[in-house]
Amino acid sequence: MTSNERVIDVTDLRRVYGDGKRGSFEAVRGVSFSVGRGELFALLGTNGAGKTSTVELLEGLAAPAGGQVRVFGHDPHTERDRVRPRIGVMLQEGGFPAELNVAETVRLWAGCTSGARPVGEALDMVGLAHRRKVRVKQLSGGEKRRLDLALALLGRPEVLFLDEPTTGLDAEGRRETWELVRTLRTDGTTVLLTTHYLEEAEALADRLAILHEGRIAAEGRVDEVVASQPSHIAFELPDGYHVGDLPPLGRLGVSGHELTGRLVRLRTDDLQRAATGLLVWARDTGVELRRLDVRGASLEEAFLRIARGAKDGTAEQGTQKNEQAKEVAA
Numbered sequence: 001m002t003s004n005e006r007v008i009d010v011t012d013l014r015r016v017y018g019d020g021k022r023g024s025f026e027a028v029r030g031v032s033f034s035v036g037r038g039e040l041f042a043l044l045g046t047n048g049a050g051k052t053s054t055v056e057l058l059e060g061l062a063a064p065a066g067g068q069v070r071v072f073g074h075d076p077h078t079e080r081d082r083v084r085p086r087i088g089v090m091l092q093e094g095g096f097p098a099e100l101n102v103a104e105t106v107r108l109w110a111g112c113t114s115g116a117r118p119v120g121e122a123l124d125m126v127g128l129a130h131r132r133k134v135r136v137k138q139l140s141g142g143e144k145r146r147l148d149l150a151l152a153l154l155g156r157p158e159v160l161f162l163d164e165p166t167t168g169l170d171a172e173g174r175r176e177t178w179e180l181v182r183t184l185r186t187d188g189t190t191v192l193l194t195t196h197y198l199e200e201a202e203a204l205a206d207r208l209a210i211l212h213e214g215r216i217a218a219e220g221r222v223d224e225v226v227a228s229q230p231s232h233i234a235f236e237l238p239d240g241y242h243v244g245d246l247p248p249l250g251r252l253g254v255s256g257h258e259l260t261g262r263l264v265r266l267r268t269d270d271l272q273r274a275a276t277g278l279l280v281w282a283r284d285t286g287v288e289l290r291r292l293d294v295r296g297a298s299l300e301e302a303f304l305r306i307a308r309g310a311k312d313g314t315a316e317q318g319t320q321k322n323e324q325a326k327e328v329a330a
Ligand SMILES: Nc1ncnc2c1ncn2[C@@H]1O[C@H](COP(=O)(O)OP(=O)(O)OP(=O)(O)O)[C@@H](O)[C@H]1O
Pocket: 017, 018, 025, 027, 045, 046, 047, 048, 049, 050, 051, 052, 053, 054
């Protein structure tokens, strides 16, 4: 955290859709985390993992079914008046009056915001100044996201909630939004971001949590979340060799392997030891390891393992279900 002051504090949070009886659905199942002042925290997760359901509770749009949310030490739902003026919210779907133009929309919003930025400044920040006279219904999807962001920034918020802020933006628009978010953060704004783009979380987040089926499956700095995942080494078995001819894999720090045709894929938590052992064996045996690929763990890998677990029960089973792959414990 960039500050010891906890601006957002979430403890054992629960959200249930329905009346809690038959047919009800528990979308958030005991989520806890905190965000320090000036920190950028990203919530990742598969579709339906519970990101929006969680963020809406932080914004005070609904009361939790259990647990507690505090923003600046206040309950954002029951003490809305104390929290709302200090936060900026960019929802997934803004819903603007389609007939107003861009500047009119911002002006309308500014009228409901105390200490609002000038309209031109807000539009400049999101790169929409040249579209100020265009009607909202004529904006592209990406431009509407920028307008959403301009409205969220109007009140110079201390905490900014961004729900999938770059969905629909092209690559350049995404980079521009990242730059803006970085600048806001440098200026001390605390940001809570949900995103489907792993590179967005990697580029921006101080810390992140991966939600899965309403629970936090992994949490920490990007490097900490990645470090909890195994690395991989892949190569083609040399002609005439079998897996049993390789050096004892357990001794190389390999925790499991798959064989797909002649392609071997090793899993390890000690990449250097496993790669060194394998390469020394290849040199001493005088064989070439074709299609050699040595790969450290990545955020994408961490995410996919959690997502595969969603479909198959566990991440490991996901691998086993590949009919072509033969999973063998080392
Ligand atoms: N109003 C609602 N009534 C009933 N179930 C809902 C409601 N809103 C969301 N859900 C369910 O709650 C779960 C979590 O939804 P939520 O929108 O929070 O997920 P998400 O992680 O934001 O997903 P996405 O990435 O697709 O936006 C989903 O299974 C969704 O179908």
